[in-house]
Amino acid sequence: MPSATTTHPAGTAPGRRSRTPAPALFLTLIAVCSAVTAANIYLAAPLLSLMARDFGSTPSAVAWIASVAQLGYAVGLLFFAPLGDSANRRRLVAGLTVVTAVALAASATAPGATALAMATFVASAATVIPQLLVPLVAERAPAERRARHVAAVIAGLFTGIVAARVLGGLAGQAFGWRWVFGGAAALTLVLGLATALVLPSQRRREGPLFAGLAALPSVLRHSPDLWRACVRQAGMFGAWSALWTSLALLLTGPEYGLSTAAAGLFGLFGLTASAVAPPAGGLVDRFGAARVVRSAYLLAAVSVPLFWLGGHVLIALFAAAIAVHAALVASHVANQTLALTATSTPATANTAYVVAGFAGGAAASALAGYAFSHFGWGGVCGVAGVWLALGWGVTAVRR
Incomplete structure (x- = not known):
């Protein structure tokens, strides 16, 4: 990465210069902050059985809370992430950190599923911090190493997703799901504010608050x-979302009968994503x-029948989990690097990219919950296969 002194890209006005840590330390802090904040979106998935028991319901009946988290993240990205092209990132990250921590604390004390879903939606909408930091990393990285720097942040992000499933499941089993949300609130507050303190402080030229949001259709077109x-x-x-958000229902159901903690350990296969990101x-x-x-799409296509077989054969589930995580992160590194360099407004372009991804994920995971209730694990695998076919087929037809 280049010098730690502040640069002034288009749309900024020179302000006071601010010191940031050494490039390697700066990148590491951003990766760790991304891990902690990204985990917030996936806290609910491994805890569905515990929540259902607490609320006197069934796991499939509360599975929609995981979809609400992804939808909230997509909405937050739509409104907040484009501000990275115009707002002071330091103040923006600090403000969103506080809102996220408060919403997570509210989740920990929610009296019912509806209140939990509302608090989770707000927390997920505010925890868009990683997508404010990725354009900054791409902006400061040397062109010949840009994808590798972006991949470092993505590796942190996926490590957080794994931690949410594994540590969240273990902590939920030991202390209860409410303590998991409370701990996440504390971690988010500490790491988010620490990151905000070392971000370059820039004065941006004044403009409409949501100009980036209004520009999204034109940028895409x-x-x-x-x-x-x-x-x-x-x-x-x-x-990936269809398979991964429904996996806990399969593992804790009658086919395998695992505890919430044991099912959470299955998320260790997600470390494949963190390992694949740098070489990708x-x-x-x-x-x-x-x-x-x-290549990533081909690998994902192979993973779907493996997941279907994994409904009865555990070793196939192991292989499928490794394959789908490798495919997801390789695709993400490539597509996000392309999105960040496709226009002159990287934060706005990154917003379009991540909103599209999470909107697709939220829709697929919601449909997967319905499919699991009516058609079992085979229905979930069918949803995943359809999403892959649509993602590749639409772009293959239109040049």
């Missing part, structure tokens, strides 16, 4: 590369995004 990245990641993330970044820098995304 005039950038075929960005449009393609959005659609392909929506398909990939939707397939190197491959994107060397061979380009298109080839990496194509």
